[in-house]
Amino acid sequence: MFAGGSSGSGYSADVDVFDVDLLRTNPSVLSVARSVCNIAEVGEYLIVGGGVIGMSSDTTTEAYKL
Secondary structure (H helix, E strand, C coil), X not given: CEECCEECCEECCEEEEECCCCCEECXXXXXXXXXXXXXXXXXCEEEEECXXXXXXXXXXXXXXXX
16 A cells, blocks of 8 residues: 655655555545655555645545545
8 A cells, every 4th residue: 555655746645555466456546645644454444644745744634445
């Protein structure tokens, strides 16, 4: 599972999930593009919380059904 991220051109809102066959799915996008997110899988849900936008901390928490 990967969510968010940053590059020289800005922050990403992409959410990428890989299954056991390493096939990638994109269940959704983050509501706020950010990097350094905390990610956990709980049952059928992907929980994404926190992160950084520029020099500020983000406290948004989101859940996505896988």
